[in-house]
Amino acid sequence: MDDVYEAVVNGASSEEMARLSPPSEYLAAYLRAEDTEMFAGVQDKDVRKSLHVGRVPMPELAPDEVLVAVMASSINYNTVWSAMFEPIPTFGFLRRFGRQGGYAARHDLPYHVVGSDGAGVVVQAGSGVRHWRPGDHVVVSPAYVDDQEPATHGDGMMGSNQLAWGFETNFGGLAHYTVVRASQLLPKPAHLTWEEAASNTLCAGTAYRMLISERGARIKVGDVVLIWGATGGLGGYAVQLVRRAGGIPVGVVSSPEKAEVLRRLGCEVIIDRNEIGMGGGEPASPEETIEIGKRLGRRIRKEVGEDPHVAFDYIGRATFGVSVFVVRRGGTVVTCGSSTGYQHQFDNRYLWMNLKRIVGSHIANLQEKAECNRLFELGYLAPMLSTTYSLENVAEAARLVQKNEHIGKVGVLCMAPEKGLGVTDPAMREKIGEDRLKLV
Template identity: 55%
Template sequence: MTQLGEIQQAILTGELDAVGSLAVPESYRGVTVHADEADMFEGLDSRDKDPRKSLHVDDVPVPELGPGEALVAVMASAINYNTVWTSIFEPVSTFKFLKRYGKLSPLSKRHDLPYHVVGSDLSGVVLRTGVGVHNWKPGDEVVAHCLNVELEGPDGHNDTMLDTEQRIWGFETNFGGLAEIALVKANQLMPKPDHLTWEEAASPGLVNSTAYRQLVSRNGADMKQGDVVLIWGASGGLGSYATQYALNGGAIPVCVVSSPEKAEICRKLGAELVIDRGAEGYKFWKNEHEQDPKEWQRFGAKIRELTGGEDPDIVFEHPGRETFGASVYAARKGGTIVTCASTSGYMHQFDNRYLWMNLKRIIGSHFANYRESWEANRLIAKGLIHPTLSKTYTLEETGQAALDVHRNAHQGKVGVLALAPEEGLGVRDHALREKHLTKINAFRGE
């Protein structure tokens, strides 16, 4: 049996105390992009770029373990938009991020390689910890959030997201979670929720924490009871968590989706006010350069029809260019548009009269700090927020999984198995799972 096989067997049989005594292999399989292929899609439109051509599964060396770090045996991971962006080399090649990080210190130089192991989610088991790590030990079952910080300067010490050396692990750093072994900072680790399988536990990390900060945290929209919250892509990887947070927090979500199937998922989560933008046929852009305010008005009227005449207190924005003008228009006087990502384009356009004369606010939100991520994971562990996993692929099928997300052919989150040989493993608290099984499976159609 290989060394990775021994590690896998110990985890699957529950012999976690033995993990620390097992040898760490010299190499592992990881999903990579290659620096010498960064121009492979040059001249193609984004929609025509195929992650199946750029994402590879390679044997790569296990990186040196530094102070404050941990090596994790990855049981499962998940696809995020940043993996799609990495795979199509947009808006820039991630090798620029790795090169810049590599100049920071001798330790960060490890990340500047001609290949990039991608992925910003994982569930798994700690294999080794570096000097100075006291809260985690080999054999601990964990999930990881994706905030990588240095915290050597003052700026990050009120909010680690403001650290001058803040990066997203597996996107702006190497050795990510779409692999059999991952390298993380120890302050990325959180306890794996006991009632979830490996693939379910891996899927919330990035999007759940992002939605928590963006909507719930005082660093984001600071949502309160009774707020009307307009949620774009409300059944998607990010929006599905925003929908749950709105419902849990006593707010009133207005869920915008693109199909009857996605509308039904929102209703399964408990939302009552749903707009199927496909059925309504909204066209916010007349052409590539000009938006249509009459469509904004029609959209706003639909929202008021559903809410009994109320405009949104909060607009949960992430599509970006396609929807941003409508979002600024639709928010109530004094309302808030909170934005992250921009999956349909980064260059936003809006009519500033609706912002300035109506005293609206735009808040930029990016991932979450450790405390926010911990709180978001705690809610998962307590069964108050649920994973939105819809489908799971193998490591070798990661290219197809990324293509699904790239083409919006998915619902919720798409998972990837690493060392877990099949779905359904890793559950420790069966009673809590049984209590919430319907909601856990909401995106699977079960």
């Protein structure tokens, strides 16, 4: 192991850290450009065959960037898409980014270090970085934005050069080190372990923007919110946010085991997909979509007494038509992804004639991330971490998510030698309680 690794693991001071030079290469999970056609004609695109772990060269640091020693990361579905080379290989993103020239050219490589979550320690800061220094404990926002673009200052997510770190950029979080812009960093909640903190950055912030932000559904006290995949990474945070906002979460799950997790999250209205005829996946026809929507609507009205104000939908093709149908007149469907497919079908009559809205949402800007991070610091939100793998076994972790055999978030230890490290405020952790922090 290199000197920086030893210093980080042993909790070296800021002054000690600043004196060390980063290694010339580091351990990372990556994809290879030469493999992009490996799944052509293959039905089971097993990501264990495409994700590699090995040493890669350390990139040069730009003036507005920070080198972070990644203690832990987690698996998001964008890493699964990346490793399947779907819907397109991410090397196209890297080539397009690289064409900007300058420091962007570093990203266009024949390998792609993936991962869009991370918690770790600042090792080195570029000459233009003002608010961070070596030794700081941080979490990384996946929103990689251009602060010299005017639209970014209205909303970081509206800049045309906004990218998803570790998906549309190189040097992602599933590694011992990552290079990020200073505008991606937030303080790590001091009472959380490395793996707990690393499991929150993408999904919790995304759910916050979708539900709480003025750019999303803007839920209020008493709102009924239908949450598909309510024990997934996104769904579990959505349940917590709806409850904290004074709303009524209606969680949809696929098994009794997941229903039990929902109960621990405090979700009182729980619906099994099998009960409404969705056990086999997406509806077979537009007519079946409407029938499922009617069954779901009757079930929600039986439990709550009214139709949902909002549908929280990241599932995509399998659920979207039902979401559009089932929300009330003037209701909102908010979407941030499509894990079951991007091509959605819905009956537009139920949208326009009932004055419903569809809101597209993507990650979160830094202010929204900071507000969400504050909720973790206060103990109002808890991690959805269910299991943790080593970096060497990252492909198995990604396969678990690919097959939807996980609950909540799947963590990955990167530089952290074992679970349970990184807590610097044990009093706050004791105040919140271990049972409150172990929801999954």
